[in-house]
Amino acid sequence: MYKVFVNDKPLFLTSTIEKETDFQLFLLESIDIEQLITKIFNHRIDKAFLYHPDEKQALKILKERIPVAKAGGGLVYNKKGEVLFILRNGKWDLPKGGMDKNEVIEDTAVREVEEETGIKGLKVGRKLQKTYHVFKRNGTYKLKITHWFEMKTSYDGPLVGQAEEGIEQVAWLNKDQIKEALKNSYENIKLLFEEESIGQTL
Structure with missing residues (x-):
């Protein structure tokens, strides 16, 4: 099952039909996706x-119907095991950003982390899960697919938030602080911590 967030509300791509309780079920083949997304955006659907019998095919159809924006980001650890967070628009987030033309996604992730936080000396580790969310730009819906990588660094210099990206603060957070920060974060970010083994350590 794929989870796509629209305005922080979940839209699940599923191959199982369940009896409706607190949600609405639509057939992917016949639904007007843009109309559905508009309803979720306007808080008319929570x-x-x-539904599609093949989940991978469902994602493919969604990508055909909504323009895709690829992004890369990092879950960055320092030597103390703290995680690098940014505060943007009053919410805690992880550094990430859009892919440049002809760029390899791993390079995108490293470049964006460096640009948004001022950090250096990143070593890329394993690839984490992708996250999906729909946003609106210039009146058009786009499906942002973010590729996440675990990264490590021994950098202990100053952290500098990228002002033009609206980053108000950059901070290393320990386990307790992460728990607190996730209460004021995005569903996709919570998902990364829930579903990866790092969630076990929190």
Whole structure:
């Protein structure tokens, strides 16, 4: 099952039909996706399931119907095991950003982390799960697919938030601080901590 967040509300791509309780179920083949997304954006639907017998095919169809924006980001650890967070628009987030033309996604992730936080000396580790969310730009919906990488660094210099990206603060957070920060974060970020083994250590 794929989870796509629209305005921080979940839209599930599923191959199982469940009896409706607190959500609405739609057939992907026949639904007007843009209309559904607009309803979720306008808080008229809180949670929806899109059914297709093949989940991978469902994601493919969604990508055909909504323009895709690829992004790369990092879950960065320092020597103390703290994680690098940014505060943007009053919410805690992880550094990430859009892919440049002809760029390899791993390079995107490293470049964006460096630009948004001022950090140096990143070593890229394993690839984490991708996250999906729909946003609106210039009146058009786009599906942002973010590729996440675990990264490590021994950098202990100053952290500098990228002002033009609206970053108000950059900070290393320990386990307790992460728990607190996730209360004021995005669903996709919480998902990374829930579903990766790092969630076990929090």
